[in-house]
Amino acid sequence: MHFRKAELQDAKGLASVHINSWRTTYQGIVSEEYLQSLSIEEKEDKWVHILSGAHDTYVCVMGDNKIAGFVSIGKERSGEYEGELYAIYLLKEYQGRGIGEKLFELAISKLKKQGFDSMWIWVLKENPSKHFYYRYKPILVKEERLKIGNEFLQEEGLLLNLNEIEKE
Template sequence: MKVANGVLLRAATGEDLQGVVEVGRRTWPATYAPIAGKDYVAMGLAKWWTADATVPAIRAGRVTVAEFDDEIIGMTSVGPLDGHLALWKLYVLPEYQGGGVGGMLLRAAIAKAKADGYDELRLSYLDGNDSARGFYEHYGFVETGRESSGSGVPDSVWLKLTLEDGTHG
């Protein structure tokens, strides 16, 4: 557990399910509607921000929450991808963005990847999400490729951070 600026980072428990899902329901419309449209937002919320989609990751110990004043204000979810660790989700409630919570969550994910023996942390963001691009580049992530959904949704831009001897984060 880490506490800084009154924010507590900890592993999510079953009691956090509603708070974790709420982070997605509150961040996705503001983040993705301008980039990919309302249909994409509705699809993503229905697919990735439900109890059925979230409980397995919480049970597996792959979800970290940022808590402030007894409210979950941000979260990450990680998991294996082709022998590396993938950061599948990193979201902070809109009213807390820009205050360092995302950086705390990302540094925790990097530390977990290193502690678990991974040599890379991978992630993707939607092309056009310039805030995400700048955020991840600031932490040393580099683009490795792009993937098209073929459905009019912007490309997914894949990034990686090479984890070497604690030099990042």
């Protein structure tokens, strides 16, 4: 496996990881109807748009050239904070191998190189993988309701100080 910056030809692989990760991670949390309505083709179009401009998206590519996961970061979108973790997704079959941790640490490193001292993270409160973020001891700053499909779910806004990272 190796890690590199995502390229335009990765759009379909990113879309596949994105959709399939949602379908496994949020099963039983987000309605099945919504999860099945997600379209790899639509997500691929969004990734083509993202990858065609300036971006900070990094992929983990396996030996068979399959994208196992990715992380996307940048300036925090609301302007309240510094850096932001836009997305981090990993296919279920590659979880538990340290890939997510390496992607997350790559994100931290890249944000620090851009001069950011903190990382903003939104995570669904019911996300079974949210403990991953809490291992890095972020501060829970706020909770908000988010509409996904026809449902409202709670999400947590976490702030991670990049200069004082302590990992459990």
